[in-house]
Amino acid sequence: MGKDVLTGVHFMSGNHACAEGAIAAGCRYYAGYPITPSNEIAERMSWRLPQVGGIYIQMEDEIASMAAIVGASWGGAKSMTATSGPGFSLMQENLGLAVMTEAPCVIVDVQRGAPSTGLPTLVAQADVMQARWGSHGDYATISISPSSPQECFDFMIKAFNLAETWRVPVVMLSDESIAHLSERVVIPEKKEIKTVFRKVATGPKEGFLPFKVGDDLVPEMPIAGSGYRVHVTGLTHDERGYPDLSHRMHEQLVPRLVNKIKQNAEKIIEYEEFMIDDAEVVLITFGVSTRICRAVVKRARMDGLKLGMLRLITVWPFPEKRVIELSNQVKALVTVEINLGQLALEVERVVKGRCETYLIPNAGGEVHDPEMVYARVKEIAQNS
Amino acid sequence: MSEIKHPSGKLVREDRMPHIFCPGCGIGGTISNIAEALLESGQDLDKFTVVSGIGCSGRAAGYFKLDGFHTTHGRPVAYATGQKLANPDLNVIVFSGDGDLTTIGGNHLIHAARRNMDLIVICINNFNYGMTGGQMGGTTPTLTKTTTCVYGNFETPFNVPLLMTACGANYVARWTSAHSHYIKKSFHEALEREGFRFIEVISACPINWGRRNKMRTGIDLVKFFLNQTVVKENPDPQDALIQMDTPILCGVFADEGRPGLLRSMHEVLSPKVKVEKFRGDGKIQVPETKEEEAPEIVSSPKKVEQVKIKLGGLGGQGIALLGLIMGRATCIFDGNEAVYSQEYGAEARGGASASSVIISSEKIDYPYIKVPDVMVLMAQAAFRKYKSEIQPGCTLFIDKDLVKPEDLPEDVKVYAVPATRMAEEVGRKVVANIVMLGFISALTDYISLDAVQSALKMSVPKGTEEFNLKAFQAGYEYGEKLKKEES
DSSP: OOOSSOOEEEEEEHHHHHHHHHHHTTOOEEEEOOOTTTHHHHHHHHHHGGGGTOEEEEOSSHHHHHHHHHHHHHTTOOEEEEEOHHHHHHHHHHHHHHHHHTOOEEEEEEEEEOSTTOEEEEEOOTTHHHHHHOSSSSOOOEEEOOSSHHHHHHHHHHHHHHHHHHTSEEEEEEEHHHHHOEEEEEEOOGGGOOOOOOOBOOSOSTTOOTTOOOTTOOOOBOOTTSSOOOEEESSOBOTTSOBOOSHHHHHHHHHHHHHHHHTTHHHHOOEEEESOTTOSEEEEEETTHHHHHHHHHHHHHHTTOOEEEEEESEEESOOHHHHHHHHHHOSEEEEEOSSSSSHHHHHHHHHTTSSEEEEEOOOSSSOOOHHHHHHHHHHHHHHO | OTTOOOTTGGGBOGGGOSOSOOTTOSHHHHHHHHHHHHHHHTOOGGGEEEEEOSSTGGGGGGTBSSEEEEOOTTOHHHHHHHHHHHOTTSEEEEEEEHIIIIIITHHHHHHHHHTTOSEEEEEEEOSSBTTTTSBOOTTOOTTOOBTTBTTOOOSOOOOHHHHHHHHTOSEEEEEETTOHHHHHHHHHHHHHSOSEEEEEEEOOOTTTTGGGGTOOSHHHHHHHHHHHEEEOSSOOGGGOOOOTTSOEEEEEEEEOOOOOHHHHHHHHHTTTSOOOOOOSSSOOOOOOOOOOOOOOOOSSOOOOOOEEEEEEEETTSOHHHHHHHHHHIIIIIIOOEEEEEEOOOGGGTTSEEEEEEEEESSOOOSOSOSSOSEEEEOSHHHHHHHGGGOOTTOEEEEETTTOOOOSOOSSOEEEEEOHHHHHHHHTOGGGHHHHHHHHHHHHOOSSOHHHHHHHHHHHSOTTOHHHHHHHHHHHHHHHHHHHHHHO
16 A cells, blocks of 8 residues: 655655645545646546545546546545536536535646637636636635646645535646746645544434534535435525425525535634735735746736735635725735636725726736736726 | 325335326336346345436436436436445446437437446436426437427437447347336346446337327327337347438347446456455445555755746756756755746646745745746756846856857856766766756755755656655766865
């Protein structure tokens, strides 16, 4: 039996670090379909999972992959898949099933240039809204975004813990750039890694209500085969799990599924701030663009320009509270993202004109040029 | 109502009665047949799950008093694959309809049969989409009518037993909903086997299909089935296409005894990795193994100004490995920062390609190189491709025999080593990259010599360490000699 936590110092790509983070988090089931630029995750999982008693299976497409990880989740495993834009599109249907049946699982979306086949081997960050709204209907899930291979490792553990705690699919919004950069990855001792497993149903089997919740709005999960004999459906259902196709029941269920994230947002949301205390202009960013923005802030500070950065670790739920606070403090908020304005919409929605809002877009294919960003930021600082 | 008990009440959710099925429908009866067979089996029913898709038959999962999963349209086989593999103790039964399994879910069905996935699939085939009002599907017999083929279906339906046997299913049977006894018998046989087991049940849908095809009641359809079916021993699946004017062939079309996927998986993997039984609770016990000594990082790494190194060459020259060794040496053994990236693209194979390493004592923000401080070139094609990036102040390391630099800007220092020739002298051309690494190490100081050698040892195939170190040494000595001549 191989080691599940490769404690030590490594020089590792973002994709490989995602795979090791998943295994360290306790993931023992991977189903996927090959797609660039996510393949190194599947390749490493196919090699590593058998060593730790886990299952790797390559499915016939991404629809099947997503269905299989939801099935595996109800089967009792921590499960995941990895993909990129086109595959992520195919997964949306069963991502909705995971939401409705509250199946914890993790989807790594290694973003690439889009729409359609787009730029298969080049970076983008244009799946922000797909991660939030890709499946049909109202729902709330969690998306987190790494900016380095080390964070790929660390955030996969975070992703599984969030998925298991809140019983939702968690999207790891990686991208081609981070996926293929190699850097130092320090893997801690196994005992230092905190992992979470879902609240498992242990009470009496007679009269058990699989979708009854307490204050945290998260029900206990009966693992398939443990004798509870539950019914689980993607239809609107009551506490027994039985279909109840009424307006009344829908008004209970869907708001509860959204509120378990909304109401607990403060416990879920994480962000990183850089040089923000006295900042007059703040860059809002996430993922690989964090690195570019950090370089720009350092450069601006050398010139005496009061620039700061708010970097979202949790992209969804969006840190509304913090952005509102900042909008009362600064002259301008500038969103930097490798798309034509997705997170920027959210910033504008929340800021409601309290300060200036700008976007520095990039259609994808390359990360932002720091010099271009700095030139634009200087203009903005002078005009606001 | 409360005193009326279902005969298989132990296995049917009586609190969900009345069910949704129309009068004369064959699905309810088939559910009862399977429930009876399960009760007769004497097995631990807690370990059975039923997975359904969408449609009338898709509601089956909700009527069995088992762990039941009502999933998405077409996907129950894929879902069940996840559940069974994650928890092999389970007996996972897929119970769904023809449209769900063979049409929208056709790809999952054929691949589950191909990989001989350990599942029992009950496919209710009533020739149409009943739940949505009776549209045609992949199993609607030619010339029969539905709401979306009102002039008669001009397509040819799937011959489902032929499809399943062709895909490699271990066990394939077909009956009609009028054949309760055979359905139960087949289910018992399926339970005794492993791998992919498929039972098609041709089923009465009087309201949506029969009504439009001159069989208005359940009785009409049962009569049709009993008159039209031929039950054969070892029937040939080639003859199993359903047409309205030929016999409906029933029987067991395949009973192969091939190992199921889980057994195949274990047979292939267990000699190579020690696979313990997957417990399915996410809490695998990993036995303690002897720890490999983790490399120690230098406690006070030496200060290095940021240096950007671009490496270019042809596929097979080991340019990527060269960059990777530099990165490992810096990060793991020197305790400094390094970012390594590769020009990435499937279509780049064959031509010149490059990788980049940035080394620094400080955290590296922007991870790419626009203007390299150092360029290492192992082929003329790479020189041509990346020449425009060579700016004044750049240091160039080249293979003396393979790269002839022309039109260089002023103030570019060129160090040349016959790396490929020397590699051939050492014994193998493939270590030219390692000769180059030794050469660079002698002439630069941003990575310590110990670090490079340690990283080299961990990066080459086991057993070739000495050979690679010899190549490294040759390059290093060549560089040292050059350095002396210069000073």
